[in-house]
Amino acid sequence: MSTSARMIVVLTLIVTVSGGVLSSLDSYTAPKIQHHSLVQLRAAIADVLPEHDRYDELALPAQTLYVGRKATGEPVGIAFIARGSGFQGVISIMVGVEPDFTRLTGIKVLEQIETPGLGTKIVTDPTNKANPLWFPEQFGGVRPEPEITVIKNRPPTTETEIQAITGATITSRAVVKIINDALKQAKSDYQSSFKKVS
Amino acid sequence: MGKQQPAVVYEFVKGLWDENPVLISLLGLCPALAVTNSALNGLAMGLATTFVVTSSSIIISSLRKVIPHQVRIASYIVIIATFVTVADRFMAAFYPEISKALGPYVPLIVVNCLILGRQEAFASKNSVGRSLLDALGTGLGFLMVLFTLGRSAKSWAQGHS
Numbered sequence: 001m002s003t004s005a006r007m008i009v010v011l012t013l014i015v016t017v018s019g020g021v022l023s024s025l026d027s028y029t030a031p032k033i034q035h036h037s038l039v040q041l042r043a044a045i046a047d048v049l050p051e052h053d054r055y056d057e058l059a060l061p062a063q064t065l066y067v068g069r070k071a072t073g074e075p076v077g078i079a080f081i082a083r084g085s086g087f088q089g090v091i092s093i094m095v096g097v098e099p100d101f102t103r104l105t106g107i108k109v110l111e112q113i114e115t116p117g118l119g120t121k122i123v124t125d126p127t128n129k130a131n132p133l134w135f136p137e138q139f140g141g142v143r144p145e146p147e148i149t150v151i152k153n154r155p156p157t158t159e160t161e162i163q164a165i166t167g168a169t170i171t172s173r174a175v176v177k178i179i180n181d182a183l184k185q186a187k188s189d190y191q192s193s194f195k196k197v198s
Numbered sequence: 199m200g201k202q203q204p205a206v207v208y209e210f211v212k213g214l215w216d217e218n219p220v221l222i223s224l225l226g227l228c229p230a231l232a233v234t235n236s237a238l239n240g241l242a243m244g245l246a247t248t249f250v251v252t253s254s255s256i257i258i259s260s261l262r263k264v265i266p267h268q269v270r271i272a273s274y275i276v277i278i279a280t281f282v283t284v285a286d287r288f289m290a291a292f293y294p295e296i297s298k299a300l301g302p303y304v305p306l307i308v309v310n311c312l313i314l315g316r317q318e319a320f321a322s323k324n325s326v327g328r329s330l331l332d333a334l335g336t337g338l339g340f341l342m343v344l345f346t347l348g349r350s351a352k353s354w355a356q357g358h359s
Contacts (some may be wrong), residue, residue, distance in 0.1 A: 003266060007266045007269045011272060014276050018277070018280040021280060025287055029288065032291035032292070033294075036290075036291075036294040
């Protein structure tokens, strides 16, 4: 066999075996990996919504809404994933809101690559020993109408205000902007989904 | 060749200190700095790398007379990449937290020079047994450094060990 023929045969064989190994491995691990992300999603929904017995997935063209319901079917809150630009990269947040969109019920940051020690306080703030979750917890009960606003260096005085993280104003503003934008979208999506049904 | 081969045991031991990939050969420095923020991450990265270098060395040294010289690097990379993907998927399926913490550094094992280096410098020229010992020694040498770095980084950062 000539050298070039041998090169082709050997490389082809190696790549074929490699592809076979990887595809059989994938069929074994893919369901497990998918299961982990589902568990994470469920935990995030449970974190941001008030107590509920089940949730329905409302798959709309723009996004998926997760509607938490009591056993009777009465909706207690709506959760959805909001995505947008932070200071350094994409921030994605699970947002929970009451079914009439008048108050947020909670938020949980799912993904972020903000500045360690400053912007990462949107997830947890280890320098605040009393309540490391003070920033995300501010969103529970906040009113999003007309919109949530960011204030600096003083505690919130109205129900639409969120206090910024010192040293991470851009990240704090980004979180609020992402939530404001996504809420408007989710609200119109949710309400128009009813019109189609009825 | 007339050259005296070193004792079999030395093939294993040399990776731990004499030819330690990080401390002496200065290879694999990127993961050594990037993921050693905790002992657990260092350990996981070290184990994944040890798995990849050992498995690749076994396959490549047993195929060393079959693979044509001209396409050896391409063949090595395909074999290494296969094992890296196996390690990556395995971690994502069974240790999702560690997999998330290590992030892109698991798939990036494929470009870690210490792995391709062992194939080109050793596994392609030596028997399967010697290549296995050589790879295990290299992997363990790497693991030890990553674990130690991760452990001390944590205690320096938090003021206790």
